[in-house]
Amino acid sequence: MPKKTQEYGNESISQLKGADRVRKRPAVIFGSDGIVGCQHSIFEILSNAIDEAREGHGDTIIITRYRDHSVEVEDFGRGIPVDYNPREKRFNWELVFCELYAGGKYNTNDGESYEYSLGLNGLGLCATQYSSEYMDVEIYRDGSKYTLRFEKGKIVGELHKEPTSRKKTGTKIRWKPDLEVFTDINVPLEYYTDVLKRQAVVNDGTRFVLRDQREKGFEESEFVYQNGIVDYVNELAGEEALTPVQFWTGERRGRDREDKPEYKVKLQVAACFSNRFKLIEYYHNSSFLEHGGSPEKAVKSAFVSMIDSYLKQNNKYLKNEGKITFQDVEDCLILVSSSFSTQTSYENQTKKAITNKFIAETMTEFLKHNLEVYFIENPEDAAKIAEQVLINKRSRENAEKTRLNLKKKLAGGLDIANRVQKFVDCRSKDTTRREIYIVEGDSALGSVKLSRDSEFQAIIPVRGKILNCLKADYDKIFKNDIIIDILKVLGCGVEVKSKSNKDIASFDLAGLRWSKVVICTDADVDGYQIRTLILTMLYRLVPTLIEEGYVYIAESPLYEITSRDRTWFAYSEAEKAACLAEIGSAKYKVQRSKGLGENDPDMMWLTTMNPETRRLIAVKPDDMAATAQMFDVMLGDNLAARKEFIAEFGHLYLDVADVS
Structure with a gap:
């Protein structure tokens, strides 16, 4: 029988009231009920303190992170008005702490309390209070100290007022986010340091003090930029920037639509060009715009338009060459935009993007004008910028060609039309059994080939020493036929991340045709070097195969020891000694193992190919960072580190070194 549903009538409609509007639906206000939402609730309190400082009321904000996950924000502004409000016929503390869409930023009768406000929506303080396990408030203003306490969204007791001799006004709020509201309240220290540094950048001269409670007291750090975004861009660019930092500022008035009210916009942009570092950040009313919105549209439009015009006017494009894109500009641009407006349309309450049409339009014209003047007054800088952007463009286009060519080379199965020279396949199509041996040279x-089990073992030879993939650039790597052949045979594509290519070709582990990739080289100096170069290639181009345990080394015996009609294989000096001890006084013959190409098939099957008797070393780096460092020292461009390593540890390897 179908399940009977409850009748949907007039009594079915209900409304969340009071604190439940936030406590039961935190994601509506904070964007999430997890750690991101909890972090946003903290920023709401901080933003009120920042608004006070920006208006000239106090130049220091102290944030304390306690070990029990409670938070305290103290400012030295005017202090929140909490006494009786005759006009509203209610206490101001009720309006500020217990009413959504209430606060000083809505008061237009006596002029604007805040010209440019970060906390514009009137939700933050109340919403954070509602979502707290408790909140304790201290306010100093009008010669009085006011205290309030809330628990789970409700006032405990009443407003307490007493005289104070303290001269400084301000507000101190300590609260603990409630685990009944948020799934996680353990906000990491990195969140605080990141947010406070960003706020110091866009609030010139405001000092942010972070106190982090540890077992033996508090550890303090301070964030302040006296010249705001200019100091920040100079810090990012360092001494080797292509151009000096430019700072442009201006104010405009306008409206988003003819029938909408006019509002004021303040624009600030600091920018320079660099061939070593890139970064673009957008802020509005001090809020970091992670997703940009209007300012991002303006920067993209203005910079592409003005640099493209310069390239055309100065005949910098080649014949039939296409236009630059913003990616080409972005790859050498360091820019921080900090805008303010008296009216702001945020994408949502989390304020990660703004959508004001007028801001996008006026900022575009503002940037175009300043770039035009800058290029005229600084022709040498303009030429450097144009040259670097063209370098970026042409590198991007060459990388795109490489990517497309590589995809074409690696596409499809291994058939007559896509054959790999001297590759010997196996019969089985079961990838859980198939093994590929990468061997050294034609003789091996x-x-x-004579030793293998052709049912599940395939072979591809490496012709000589392959390219050192740690030193070579991708363009050179993908012109190497041996490397392309190995990648074709593996079948899983290639995973390459570079400055101008997020991915040169897509990697798909499901496309791997083998259960084991076995590197099989001679047990001599040349063999070890070839093995290392193959490992380096796999580490750089398909590191997931190493991480997931698909890569193995076939260990070849160093010695073949015969006595009477029995043969032993020793893989080390210690094993050789153990074999000789076992033979005792009987006559024996010790023969240094030959190269793979000289071994007879039976011996090869026994020592290298037979799953029952062979020795395979699984390549599983426990510490990928240490592995990367060692590859860099041994095979990279760090010559000084290589010399230092050899000087310190070289004596340990004299026995196996090919020196006389």
Whole structure:
């Protein structure tokens, strides 16, 4: 029988009231009920303190992170008005702490309390109070100290007022986000340091003090930029920037639509160009715009338009060359935009993007004008910028060609039309059984071919020493036929991340045709070097195969020891000594193992190919960072580090070194 549903009538409609409007639906206000929402609730309190400082009321804000996950924000502004409000016929503390859409930023009768406000929506303080386990408030103003306490969205007791001799006004709020509201309240220290540094950048001269409670007291750090975004861009650019930092500022008035009210916009942009570093950040009313919105549209339009015009006017484009894109500009641009407006349309309450049409339009014209003047007054800088943007453009286009060519090379199965030279496949199509042996040279190919089980073991030879993939650039790597052949045979594509290519070709582990990738080289100096170069190639181009345990080294014996009609294989000096001890006084013959190409098929099967008797070393780096560092020292461009390593540890390897 179908399940009977409750009748949907007039009594079915209900409304969340009071604190439940936030406590039961925190994601509506804070964007999430997890750690991101909890972090946003903290920023709402901080933003009120910032608004006070920006208006000239106090130049220091102290934030304390307690070990029990409670938070305290103290400012030295005017202090929140909490006494009786005759006009509203209610206490101001009720309006500020217990009413959504209430606060000083809505008061237009006596002029604007805040010209440019970060906390514009009137939700933050009340919403954070509602979502707290408790909130304690201290306010100093009008010669009095006011205290309030809330628990789970409700006032405990009443407003307490007493005289104070303290001269400084201000507000101190300590609260603990409620685990009944948020799934996680353990906000990491990195969140505080990141937010406070960003706020110091866009609030010139305001000092942010972070106190982090530890076992033995508080650890303090301070964030202040006296010249705001100019100091920040100079810090990012360093001494080797292509151009000096430019700072442009201006104010405009306008409206988003003819029937909408006029509002004021203040624009501030600091920018320079660099071939070593890139960064673009947008802020509005001090809020970091992670997703940009209007300012991002303006920057993209203005910079592409003005640099493209310069390139055309100065005949910098080649014949039939296409236009630059913003990616080409972005790859050498350091820019921080800090705008303010008396009216702001945020994408949502989390304020990660703004949508004001007038801000996008006026900022575009503002940037175009300043770039035009800058290029005229600084022709050398303009030429440097144009040259670097063209370098970026052409590198991007070459990388795109490389990507497309590589995809074409690696596409499809291994058939007659896409054959790999000297690759010997196996019969089985079961990828859980199939093994690919990467062997050293044609002679080893012949020996391994005769020794293998052709049902599940395939072979591809490496012709000589392959390219050092740690030193070579991607363009050179993907012109190397041996490397392309190995990648074709593996079948999983390639995972490459570079400055101008997020991914040169898509990697898909499901496309891997093998259960094991076995590197099989001679047990001598040349063999070890070839093995290292193959490992380096796999580490750089398909590191997931190493991380997931698909890569193995076939260990070849160093010695073949015969006595009477029995043969032993020793893989180390210690094993050799153990074998000789076992033989005792009987006659024996010790023969240094030959190269793979000289071994007879039976021996090769026994020592290298037979799953029952072979020795395979699984390549599983426990510490990828240490592995990367060692590859860099041994095979990278860090010559000084290589010399230092050899000087310190070289004596340990004299026995196996190919020196006389």
